[in-house]
Amino acid sequence: MSERFFEIVIKDLAGDISPQEGQELQHIMSEDTVFARQYELFRMYWAQNHHDYIDGRQLFENVQSRINKLEKEAGIAEMEPFMEPVGRVRRLGWVSGVAAAVALLITAGAVFFYVGNRSTLIAKSTAKGEKSTFIMEDGTRVTLNADSKLEYAKSFPEKSREVYLTGEAFFDVHEDAEKPFIIHTENMNIKVLGTAFNIKSYPNEASTEATLLRGAIEVTVPDNPSERIVLKPSQKLIVHNTVNHDSTKTKSVAVKNVYPALTTMTYFQQRDTMIVETSWLQNKLVFQDEDFESLAKRMERWYNISIRFSTTGSRQLRFTGILEGETIAEALHALHMTENFNYRIEDSTIVIY
Numbered sequence: 001m002s003e004r005f006f007e008i009v010i011k012d013l014a015g016d017i018s019p020q021e022g023q024e025l026q027h028i029m030s031e032d033t034v035f036a037r038q039y040e041l042f043r044m045y046w047a048q049n050h051h052d053y054i055d056g057r058q059l060f061e062n063v064q065s066r067i068n069k070l071e072k073e074a075g076i077a078e079m080e081p082f083m084e085p086v087g088r089v090r091r092l093g094w095v096s097g098v099a100a101a102v103a104l105l106i107t108a109g110a111v112f113f114y115v116g117n118r119s120t121l122i123a124k125s126t127a128k129g130e131k132s133t134f135i136m137e138d139g140t141r142v143t144l145n146a147d148s149k150l151e152y153a154k155s156f157p158e159k160s161r162e163v164y165l166t167g168e169a170f171f172d173v174h175e176d177a178e179k180p181f182i183i184h185t186e187n188m189n190i191k192v193l194g195t196a197f198n199i200k201s202y203p204n205e206a207s208t209e210a211t212l213l214r215g216a217i218e219v220t221v222p223d224n225p226s227e228r229i230v231l232k233p234s235q236k237l238i239v240h241n242t243v244n245h246d247s248t249k250t251k252s253v254a255v256k257n258v259y260p261a262l263t264t265m266t267y268f269q270q271r272d273t274m275i276v277e278t279s280w281l282q283n284k285l286v287f288q289d290e291d292f293e294s295l296a297k298r299m300e301r302w303y304n305i306s307i308r309f310s311t312t313g314s315r316q317l318r319f320t321g322i323l324e325g326e327t328i329a330e331a332l333h334a335l336h337m338t339e340n341f342n343y344r345i346e347d348s349t350i351v352i353y
Contacts, residue, residue: 004028005035009042037123040151040166125149126167129304131280139174140181145280146301147202168200170281173215187239189225191218197231198278205297211236211277236277285323292317292341292352303328310353314341 008025011017017025029036126132126144133143136152138161144150148167156162162182173181175194183190185201187208195215201208210219212231219229219237231237279286285302287295293315296307305328309315317339323331332343332350343352 009039013042037151040149040164121151122154123149123151127304128301136174138176138179138181141172141174143170143281145169145200146304165199165201167202168198168280170196170198170278172196187221187241188237189220189222191220192216200277202297202301205241206294207241208239209236209277211275213275213278279322283324286321288320289318290320291315292319292339295319296352299328299331303331305348305350307350307352310351314352317341 005025005028008017008021008028011021012025025039029039124132124134124142124144126146126148128147130146131144133141135141137154138156140161142150145168148165148169150163150165150169152161152163156179159179160182161176161179162184164184166185171181171183171192173192173194173196177193181192181194183192183199185199185208186203187201188199188210190197190199190210192215195217196213197215197217198211198213199209200211210217210231212233212235214233216233217231219231220227221239229237274282274284274286276286276288285298287298293309296309299305300307302323319335319338321334321338323334326334328350329345332345335341336343341352343350
C-alpha cells in the first residue's frame with residue numbers, strides 16, 4: 001500500500017479529510033481495485049472497533065496483542081510495538097492520538113483479514129447496468145443489483161457466516177440454526193438464520209435500508225451496537241445518512257446523526273401487489289414521489305451513465321413512475337413530459353439544466 005493512500009485513508013476514517021483529498025482517494029480506488037478492496041476492509045473494521053472516547057493506552061495494548069497473536073498463528077515472528085501509546089483523547093483529528101489509533105486499527109484489520117483468516121475471500125460484483133444471481137456455498141441465494149459488491153470467505157468458520165455488502169442485494173438465506181448469517185454494511189449489521197430480505201447500502205446515498213419479506217432479521221447500527229431492532233415480515237428499517245452534493249461523506253464512518261426509522265414496505269399504488277423495494281428483481285425501476293437527485297443516482301446505475309445537474313433547482317423535482325425496458329433517451333423524454341426541465345445527452349453523460 002502506498003504511503004499516500006495510507007495517509008488519506010487514515011484522514012478519511014478519522015473524519016478529517018478535505019474535499020480535495022476525498023476526490024484523490026476516490027481516484028486512487030477507481031484506478032486500482034486492490035486499493036478499493038483494502039479500503040472497504042479497513043472501513044468495515046474501523047466501523048466496528050471505534051468509539052467516541054478512546055483510552056489510547058488500552059487501545060494500543062489490545063490491538064498490538066491481537067496483531068501478535070494473529071501473526072504467531074500464521075508463523076510470523078512477533079512484532080515489536082511500532083507506535084507509542086497515547087493518553088486519553090476526546091475528539092477525532094489528524095495528527096492526534098486517535099489518528100494514530102486509526103492507523104494501528106486498520107493495520108490490525110489488514111492482519112485480521114489477510115493473515116488471521118486463512119480462507120480465501122471471494123468477491124462477487126456487478127458493474128453499472130448489470131445484475132447477477134448466484135448460489136453461495138452454504139446454499140444461500142443472492143441477487144446483486146447494479147454497481148454492487150459482496151465479499152465473503154470461501155469456507156465459513158464454525159460459528160457464523162459473515163459477508164460484507166456494498167450496494168444492493170436480495171438474500172434468500174439457507175437456514176442453519178447453528179451458524180447465523182450476518183451481513184455487514186457501512187451503517188447496518190444484519191443477523192439472520194433463514195429468511196428472505198433486501199438490503200440497500202450504496203456509498204454516499206441518503207439512507208441505508210433493510211426490507212424483510214419473510215422470516216425475521218435482527219439489525220444493529222455501529223453508533224449504537226447495544227440496541228437490537230428485530231424486523232417482522234413486510235417491515236423496513238431505514239438509517240438516514242449524511243452526505244454532501246460533491247459525493248464526499250461529511251463524516252467518514254461514524255455518522256453522528258444516524259437514526260433508525262421503522263416503517264413498512266412500499267407498494268406502488270394502494271392495493272397493488274408490486275413492492276417498490278424489490279421491483280428491481282423484476283427489471284423495473286420504480287419511483288414514487290422521489291426527488292430528481294435521488295432518482296438520478298439510481299438511473300446512473302440502471303443505465304450505466306453519468307448524470308450532472310448544472311442548476312440546483314432541478315434536483316428537487318419529484319417524480320412517480322415505472323421504467324421497464326425504456327432507453328435512457330425514452331426515460332428522459334417521459335420525465336420531461338411531467339416536469340419542467342431541460343437536458344442534453346453528451347455520449348454517456350446527461351446534463352440536466
